[in-house]
Amino acid sequence: MKIGYPCINQSLDCTSSRTFRLASYSEERLIETVAMNLACLQRILEYNVKHGLLFLRMTSGLVPFASHEINQYNWQEHFKAEFQQLGKYIKANHMRISMHPDQFVVLNSPNPNTVKNSIAELVYQGSIMDLMELDTTAKLQIHGGGAYGDKGSAIDRFAEVYHTMLPDAVKARLCVENDDRTYTLLDCLRLHELTGIPIIFDNLHHECVNNGEPMREAVEIAASTWEPDRDGILMMDYSAQAPAERKGKHVQSISEQLFHDFLAETEGLDMDIMLEIKDKEASALKALEVAKALDRL
DNA sequence: CGCGGTCAAGTGGCT
DNA sequence: AGCCACTTGACCGCG
Numbered sequence: 001m002k003i004g005y006p007c008i009n010q011s012l013d014c015t016s017s018r019t020f021r022l023a024s025y026s027e028e029r030l031i032e033t034v035a036m037n038l039a040c041l042q043r044i045l046e047y048n049v050k051h052g053l054l055f056l057r058m059t060s061g062l063v064p065f066a067s068h069e070i071n072q073y074n075w076q077e078h079f080k081a082e083f084q085q086l087g088k089y090i091k092a093n094h095m096r097i098s099m100h101p102d103q104f105v106v107l108n109s110p111n112p113n114t115v116k117n118s119i120a121e122l123v124y125q126g127s128i129m130d131l132m133e134l135d136t137t138a139k140l141q142i143h144g145g146g147a148y149g150d151k152g153s154a155i156d157r158f159a160e161v162y163h164t165m166l167p168d169a170v171k172a173r174l175c176v177e178n179d180d181r182t183y184t185l186l187d188c189l190r191l192h193e194l195t196g197i198p199i200i201f202d203n204l205h206h207e208c209v210n211n212g213e214p215m216r217e218a219v220e221i222a223a224s225t226w227e228p229d230r231d232g233i234l235m236m237d238y239s240a241q242a243p244a245e246r247k248g249k250h251v252q253s254i255s256e257q258l259f260h261d262f263l264a265e266t267e268g269l270d271m272d273i274m275l276e277i278k279d280k281e282a283s284a285l286k287a288l289e290v291a292k293a294l295d296r297l
Numbered sequence: 298c299g300c301g302g303t304c305a306a307g308t309g310g311c312t
Numbered sequence: 313a314g315c316c317a318c319t320t321g322a323c324c325g326c327g
Contacts, residue, residue, distance in 0.1 A: 007320040059320060068305060100319040104306035146308050
């Protein structure tokens with residue numbers, strides 16, 4: 001079991017998702033920003049290795065406007081050595097990596113332009129992992145998308161786009177995660193049957209909407225969609241509901257008791273856990289201790 | 298130098 | 313009808 005937190009480290013004085021406005025786009029600005037982002041990513045990796053946090057979600061913002069048509073620059077070539085170095089460090093330290101394309105990536109949108117932009121974004125994020133020379137256990141994590149009043153055909157459309165439009169490099173890394181209102185675990189299972197992609201399980205989303213599966217059973221179902229040789233072990237997102245806030249909102253800080261209960265419930269199951277908790281590495285470090293005490297690492 | 302409106306992109310539930 | 317939440321706030325113009 002590896003544990004991690006997404007994108008941002010709050011104890012370092014740098015961010016790997018520096019950006020700028022489209023209006024101020026220039027190649028110079030792009031190169032300068034990417035260089036700073038990659039340097040910060042290296043620092044985050046070092047922090048994580050030092051603290052035993054071996055699961056990292058990289059920000060989608062490493063290369064600003066990477067999939068936007070304004071960007072015609074060959075940043076892949078320019079930063080080839082840097083990406084390779086980062087990948088080398090990741091592999092040498094046996095880290096697990098994911099990326100989570102944002103809400104604009106919708107493969108089953110009725111709008112062809114949205115689908116096109118989504119694919120371009122997936123190609124970009126997958127190419128980061130390819131440039132790092134990571135194997136296919138490094139994953140791209142998206143949601144099912146919209147339902148548009150007819151989830152059945154939306155699911156079919158997802159599968160059709162998968163089979164007819166996605167490059168192999170993206171297919172090999174793509175995963176689907178249950179969301180907090182539309183695509184339940186069972187809907188994701190249907191997508192898995194149609195495409196073979198593994199399911200990333202999110203416990204909080206499952207609490208928001210489900211088909212009655214108890215937590216342990218849900219984790220087992222998701223885990224069964226991962227082919228160990230190709231995909232590695234199950235990845236999951238762990239969070240808890242922020243008290244007295246809107247449904248689905250993530251807590252500020254981890255409850256060690258709740259996390260302990262979750263691990264107890266899933267005893268004997270192996271998985272890598274991404275903590276979607278607002279205070280980032282602070283909670284990840286606490287979670288690490290809880291997992292250590294239960295001898296799960 | 299700090300504040301706050303705004304930023305490439307989508308969707309749906311809640312107020 | 314608009315706001316808010318979502319994997320992550322960060323930028324930049326203005327006072």
